[in-house]
Structures are given as C-alpha cells and as structure tokens.
Amino acid sequence: MPSFLLDTNFCIHFIRGKVWARLALSKVQVPDVAVSAVTVGELYEGAHRSNQTGKEIKKADTFLAPIEVIAFGREEAKEWGLIEANLRKQGKPIEAEDSIIAATAIKRGLILVTGNTKHFDRIEGLKLVDWEKKTPTK
Secondary structure, eight states: OOSEEEOHHHHHHHHTTOHHHHHHHHTSOGGGEEEEHHHHHHHHHHHHHSTTHHHHHHHHHHHHTTSEEEOOOHHHHHHHHHHHHHHHHTTOOOOHHHHHHHHHHHHHTOEEEOSOHHHHTTSTTOEEEOTTTSOOOO
8 A cells, every 4th residue: 555645846856867756665565656647647647748748758657657647536526625615715726637636645644745845734634754855775
C-alpha cells in the first residue's frame, strides 16, 4: 500500500530528469508511491501539447508503468466537494485538478509529494512534503 501520492509537478520534474527528483524517488520503494488518475491525465495532456508528442508520451508511459494509479471515486468526490466549498468560502480557490489530487491524498491517507506546498497548504487535513527541500530517507 502506498504512503505517498506524487503531485503532477513532482512527476514532471522526474520525467524532465531533475537530479533531485530522481534521487528522492530512488529513496523509496515503488509500492510506496502512487499517482492520481488526474495526474495521469495532466501528464498526457502535456505530452499531447508538446512539439514532440510521441517522445513525451513514451516518457510518461515509462514513468507511469510501475506506479499505482488511484481512481477518483465516490469518497474522493465527496472530499473534493468539501475542499472546494471550504476554499471558495475563504476566497482562495485552486484549480479543480489540484483539489481533486488533494482529496485523493486525504481519503487514502497519503502524503502529497509536491513542490507546490504554498498552493496546497490551505487545504485542511492534507499532509504535504516537498522532496526537493527534504529528500526522503530509506
């Protein structure tokens, strides 16, 4: 069972070959990480918008192949609704994709790995870590 949910921005850094991202992911076991189905969609959207679509799709395929993908189901959707309502009441909404990823992490009890901690830290109950600033230990 995974402990960490990789945010799209971390995945992009890894795919682009950022040394810190590769080092951080090498410190955890593959079964310890997962991605949201939304992240999968965002990665393929970026690949399809690229000038080198085929190459970028292959990179996404290779990266995602061993990683568990968590679907967005009923419980995650209920949590997403709560997050969206709370953020809108505060006047601090974020993109729906990000709040869906956050809802997935919360409902699955996962720590969200992101470089966007300032963006996500307004979501109550969400556990965050930035592996660029704090590399995991084995």
